[in-house]
Amino acid sequence: MTYYHVSFENPLTSYLQIQLLVDVPAEATGPLALQLPAWRPGRYELQNFAQKIQRMEFSDAETDEPLPYRKITKDCWEVPGAAGRSVRARYNFYAHQMDAGGSWLDESQLYLNPVQALLYAVGQESQPCQLTLALPPDWRLACGLLQTAPNVLQASNFDQLADAPLIASPSIQHEQYTAGGVPFHVWVQGEEAAVDWPRLLADFQAFSAEQLQLFGGFPVAEYHFLNQFLPYKHYHGVEHHNSTVIVLGPAEALMQEAYYKELLGVSCHELFHTWNIKAIRPAEMQPYDYARENYFRTCYVAEGVTTYYGEYLLARSRVRTPAQYFEELNLVLRKHYDDAGGRNLSLADASMDLWLDGYRPGVPDRKVSVYHKGALAALLLDLTLRQLHGHQRSLDDVMRRLYEEFGKTGLGYTDEDYARVVTEVAGRRMQVYFDKFINGTAPLQEPLDRALHTVGCQLVAYENPVISEGTFGFRTALKNDRVEVTYLWPDSPAAAVLAVEDELVAINGRRAGANLQTLLAPGEPVYQLAVFRQNRLLLVELAPQPGPSYGTRYTVEKLTEADENQRAGFEKWLGWEF
Structure with a gap:
């Protein structure tokens, strides 16, 4: 068992006091290595969390004798001669990053993403972990981990602990609903948030039930939406093992259409990740290696497919109308065609390059978004599978197969596995799709327009009016x-x-x-x-030149004259009458 203790003295400093207690076997050889994660699942770039650590100390837990140590990398410390000892590490962690992947401490709350702040003993990652929080008596704790005593959390291993964000405060709100027999908890931190709870719970229940029906099961026993609603504009969400952190603002405008649609979209997206990336995990991340990059070529599946389903399932569950869905789909189109990067980098290579500069603009026209083009490639694949089998098969079947074969077994999948499953569901070779749109840079407009016609829609190009x-x-x-x-x-x-x-x-x-x-x-x-x-x-x-407009705007629109088959396809795809 590895024991962690988190406390704070003056919350206005944003510094947490953290202790780690680890028993080192007597037969251990070499120094004890303690590693702080260098990145977090859900954001595939090195983040150098060690820059937030102040005043590292090591001692013998029984005698309190200081122990010598040596820092060997930017985020790894070694303690020599630790065999047979109980080693205590003490340090301060600066919790002053308010986003869905950060940590925050002030007089109103403690918000912690353990992956940022907690060291682990190398070689003991599979050992159970216990986290004790020293909190004021009137504070309430929200977390997906098992609470074995007041403010004491239990994890089966470090991976589970690292992937379990928490919020503790005296003002956090809590509501609950059930979908498919699974309890879902909705936590809200933010005093300015004027939540319409009946509407929110009904909408969340609807898209949760739709996702459970799609996969036919759930990887976890319960689920927690941890919401930070801020008094200023913000948008961010991160998926976890059985929870998500969503940070949105402004809180007072939350139920207005412009912001409520963002809450619905990001919540549906992050819940889908419970299957697609947390359970259905790339082979390169079985297990996570927190000390270095985990390169993988399938982020277009993890993020692209999830981006597609995040808005699409809101329409299919009738939380949003087709017109509202098309607004969001058109926004994805707009972002994809906002530059010429799609001509120069494939989705598979862009998945690798997330570790390089995937979350920053980068140099002009170098890269493509695995989120935006990945979603459009998923839409094309879904409509193609539906066309091939008269809507008796779809991308749903691909995702179910991945869940059965990899998500439930704990096996990691490769890009070859994904291509194989797609081919088996299609019942025909799909090499052209992968060569052109996944491993190549072929434009999507014409094939996407043809596919949309099968469901009574079309891709319309408009000249850029600017x-x-x-x-x-x-x-x-x-x-x-x-x-x-x-x-x-x-x-x-x-x-x-x-x-x-x-x-x-x-x-x-x-x-x-x-x-x-x-x-x-x-x-x-x-x-x-x-x-x-x-x-x-x-x-x-x-001087102007004759030729095409630059920055062409593309939108998905319903056909003005759709035949009976197209109308039926629309209904089978979206679940709404044409």
Whole structure:
């Protein structure tokens, strides 16, 4: 058993006091190695949590004798001569990151993601763990772990402990519902949150029941939605073993359409992860190696398929209408076609490159989103499987097969396993799909439009109405009254004369600001642009060229005239009448 104790003295400092007690076998050889995770499941990049640790100390737990130690990497400490001893580590952890993957301490709450803050003894990861929290007497604790005594949590191993976020506060709210015989807990931290509980619980129950029906079972005995509703705008969610943390704001606007749809979408998405990434786990992460990158090629399954189902199942469970679903689907299309990165990197390679720069903009046109293109590739696959089998088979069958073969057995799957299961469900070779859209960079527009026609819909292209983007191929942002060029479409007129980070000063002698649309509207054969580039003033000429619009906008819309088969396909796909 590994014992952890977490307390705090002054919550306004945001520092937690953490103790770890580990027994080292007498027959152990070599030093005791204590590792802090370098990343967290759900965000596949190194995060260097050790930068939040202050004042590390080691001692013999029985005598309190200080023990020598040596830091050997940025987040690993070694204690020599520890065999046969009970070793205590003491340190402070700075909990001042309020997002769904962070930790936070103030006078109103303790919010902890253990994966950020708790060391583990290398070689003892499979040992049971006990976490004791020193909390004020009026504080209530929300966590997916078993509570064996007041403020004492039990985990079967470090993996389970690391994957169990908690919130403790005197004001946390709690409600509960049941779906498919499974208890679901909804926790809300945030005094400003005006929650319409009957509506929220009814909607959550509906999409939870839809997911349980899809998979035919649930990997865990109960589930916890841990919500942080903030007084300012925020959006983030992270999946865990039997819980999720969702951070949204502003809390007072939570039930307004613009924000409530975000709550529904992220909640449905994160619940789907309970199967798809937590149970159905890539082979490269069986088990997790917290000390280094866990490269895997199937994040387009883990995140792309989940992004597709996160909004789609809200419509299928009748929580959202088809029109509302199409709004969210069109937003995914907009984000995917917002740059030309999809031409240059495949989904499989983008899965690997998440560890490199997957969560930051990166250099222009280098990469593609496993979330956005992954969702569109999943939509294409779902509609293709439905077309092949008259809606008797679908992507649902693929996910059920993955759950049966890998999720329930604890075996990890590879990209070859996923391709095999897809092929078996399709009943035909699907190599073209994988060659073009997963391992290649083929455009999705035409095949997606054909697939949508089978369910009475179509992919409609609209010219970009923003003249600077659609006609000339450059995007700008207004920063402190400065117009900065932020993106250039490859081979566009603007790409021949402008550069990213140029400051656009004037167009045809008139000062540039929020008036670009007006200044570029006359349709002149040539425009004189004054720009600052690296603090040097340049004059360049920008001329429109015949050809396609840049930054084309794509939307999914219902066909104005759909035949009987298309209407029936729509109903079988979405569960709504056409």
